[in-house]
Amino acid sequence: MLISADVALNPVRNGFIVCLESGSSQSITGHYAMQTIMTGAGVAVPAPPAVLAVSGESPARARAAATALSAHLCKHKAGSDLLLVVGETDAWLETNGTEVRVSFDSATMRHRRKGGQNELLGRAVGVKADRKPRVWDATGGMGRDAFVLAELGCEVTLNERVPVLAWLLNEAIAAASVSTHEPVRAAAECMTVVVGDSCQSAVPSDSVLYLDPMFPERKKAAAVKKEAAMLQRLTGGYDDAEQLWAWAWAQPVERIVVKRPLRAPVLGAQRPSHSLSGKSVRFDVFVRKKQPDSIGQAEV
Numbered sequence: 001m002l003i004s005a006d007v008a009l010n011p012v013r014n015g016f017i018v019c020l021e022s023g024s025s026q027s028i029t030g031h032y033a034m035q036t037i038m039t040g041a042g043v044a045v046p047a048p049p050a051v052l053a054v055s056g057e058s059p060a061r062a063r064a065a066a067t068a069l070s071a072h073l074c075k076h077k078a079g080s081d082l083l084l085v086v087g088e089t090d091a092w093l094e095t096n097g098t099e100v101r102v103s104f105d106s107a108t109m110r111h112r113r114k115g116g117q118n119e120l121l122g123r124a125v126g127v128k129a130d131r132k133p134r135v136w137d138a139t140g141g142m143g144r145d146a147f148v149l150a151e152l153g154c155e156v157t158l159n160e161r162v163p164v165l166a167w168l169l170n171e172a173i174a175a176a177s178v179s180t181h182e183p184v185r186a187a188a189e190c191m192t193v194v195v196g197d198s199c200q201s202a203v204p205s206d207s208v209l210y211l212d213p214m215f216p217e218r219k220k221a222a223a224v225k226k227e228a229a230m231l232q233r234l235t236g237g238y239d240d241a242e243q244l245w246a247w248a249w250a251q252p253v254e255r256i257v258v259k260r261p262l263r264a265p266v267l268g269a270q271r272p273s274h275s276l277s278g279k280s281v282r283f284d285v286f287v288r289k290k291q292p293d294s295i296g297q298a299e300v
């Protein structure tokens with residue numbers, strides 16, 4: 001089954017909206033019924049991983065996940081090199097013994113929150129004591145950057161085209177919403193997931209548009225490499241950074257922020273208004289005049 005999906009303009013909090021070919025939209029909280037998404041550009045996202053219940057834990061939850069993702073529910077690890085393992089309160093991706101989790105309430109995330117890169121991200125997006133912009137994160141991924149921005153007080157919409165990632169993001173938001181840490185609960189309240197190709201979305205003009213496109217990994221910490229390898233696997237290594245940029249530039253937003261590896265070239269032909277550089281990444285910030293009738297004019 002191949003369903004083409006367009007993302008609706010009005011995301012539902014902590015749910016997905018999927019517009020099917022007929023143009024009818026479905027709001028499906030916590031799950032969606034698709035095997036493969038054909039994006040607007042005609043790019044097929046790889047089929048979902050097989051789903052496996054954690055031994056002795058909730059098989060019903062695993063079944064529900066398999067149904068939601070139109071994925072195969074398997075009984076053993078053998079035979080599937082990529083799995084979504086689903087337990088009573090947890091779920092993770094697994095390949096060859098390597099586990100990758102999406103979690104906003106982990107020790108790793110708490111440590112990461114203290115990092116200088118978060119401050120740079122906030123500044124790039126334009127967060128100030130009295131200004132918390134709405135953010136449209138067009139490359140949701142594992143939701144790390146989105147969560148940092150939500151914790152800084154921004155309302156964040158995460159658009160992710162790989163269904164299993166969108167599913168895990170929603171699970172992580174649900175888990176964070178009952179965290180014992182108040183700031184984690186508050187941030188979860190500010191996050192909404194939209195599944196589908198961002199290039200089919202219309203971003204509200206009052207949002208900051210954030211892009212963190214796939215980029216070939218070089219020297220990175222083992223944990224980061226593990227996640228990057230999983231992302232490559234889930235996306236089939238498909239890099240649509242140039243298309244994302246062309247789409248982003250056509251949106252009626254005043255500010256676009258692009259995350260790049262420190263020494264990577266600027267994405268697209270336009271010159272950033274300014275850049276903020278950290279140890280390994282750079283945020284290119286494009287600030288434009290509000291010109292609803294003439295989208296895409298740079299303020300230079």
Ligand SMILES: C[S@@+](CC[C@H](N)C(=O)[O-])C[C@H]1O[C@@H](n2cnc3c(N)ncnc32)[C@H](O)[C@@H]1O
Nearest residue numbers: 139140141142143144145160161197198212213
């Ligand atoms: C480098 S990761 C983003 C990581 C994210 N910033 C984080 O903090 O976890 C890029 C993500 O963008 C997604 N992506 C790429 N092109 C997309 C598109 N056209 N629409 C929606 N998602 C897209 C990929 O599936 C991948 O998950």
